[in-house]
Amino acid sequence: MKQIGKKLGGLVSLGILTLSMTGCMGSQEEINETVMNNLYSTTTSTMETLVAYDNATMEQAIEENPNMDDFTKSAFQAWMDSSEELGAYIGFEDVDPQEAVKKDGSNYVVDLEAEFENGMADVEMVYDSKLNADSIGFSPQYTMGEKMQSAVMNTIVGLGTVFIILFFLCYVIDALKFVPGWVDAVGKKFKKQQPGETQEAVETVQPVQTPAAAPEVSEEEETDDLELVAVIAAAIAASENTSPDSFVVRSIRKSKKNNWR
Structure with missing residues (x-):
């Protein structure tokens, strides 16, 4: 698997070396014909090498080569993302390098039109100002x-x-x-629950109160008065030699002083 990454990287490096040697021959405003040809051939070779791999092979190559260069890794990822939609590679349309190679600022862009099992796609490969391969992408044509x-x-x-x-x-x-x-139903239900809660509270408190001492006191007072009357009646009867049954006990009411003149 290491040879896969090295093969693709070596192919790109060889193209870069060739481009670097010929790049000095051109001016900055126009692309030298030799540079265009080398860019075109490097792009087609890289693309055809890349599309020959399946997803499983590329994933294994990435896992087994942690030091893989950025371009090779991004190229594998780009093809893995597009291979399922595009299908198997069939071929590409060979055109004049002058039509395929363009300059975008300081970068060089090579556009290819390739045919796949599920349709056509635009393949774009970008090189930096030093003619190093920067990226490659696949765009399906609809x-x-x-x-x-x-x-x-x-x-x-x-x-x-x-x-x-x-x-x-x-x-x-x-x-x-x-x-x-x-809201009204909840409010009414809450209001209905409040009196019941109050009544329950009153019923709960009532057993604690024991106001039953007063009647017992009055009964004791009546018993004491009767005993006192009986004792007095017996004393009077003994002194007068009479029977106490003929005595009549009347209650004495206290009159107010204002009624006297």
């Missing part, structure tokens, strides 16, 4: 029908999401009319 289908699906999904949200909001707003009734 027909007008596929674009329209994708647009329709996106529209349907968007409208469906909007309608679902609106339906939910309408449901929430409609449910708000039940809130006042619910």
Whole structure:
């Protein structure tokens, strides 16, 4: 697996070395023809080497080579992300390097049109100002029908999401009319529970109170008065030699002084 990364890296390094030697021959404003040819051939060779690997092989190569260079790792990742959608590689359209190689600021960009099992794709490889390979990417080409289908699906999904949200909001707003009734019901239920709680509290406290001492005191006073009357009657009867049965006991009421003149 280490040879896979080395093979792709060596291929790119060889192209970079060739480009570096020929790059000095061109001016900064125009791309030298030799540089364009080398960029084009390096890009096509790199692409065809890359698309020959399957995902499992590339994943294993990345795991077993922690020191793999950034370009090779990013190239593997780019092809793994696109291989399932594009399918197997068939070939590319060979064009004039002048049409494929462009300069974007200080970078060089090579565009290729490749054919895959599931359709065409644009392959773009970017080189920095020192002609070092920087990145490679795969962009599937979609027909007008596929674009329209994708647009329709996106529209349907968007409208469906909007309608679902609106339906939910309408449901929430409609449910708000039940809130006042619910609040009133809870308030009435709370008010009904309060008197019951008060009555229970009173009933709980009442057994503690024992106001039953007063009647006992009055009964004791009446008993003492009767005994006193009996003793007095017996004493009077003994002194007069008469029977105490003929005595009549009357209660004495105290009159107010204001009634006397």
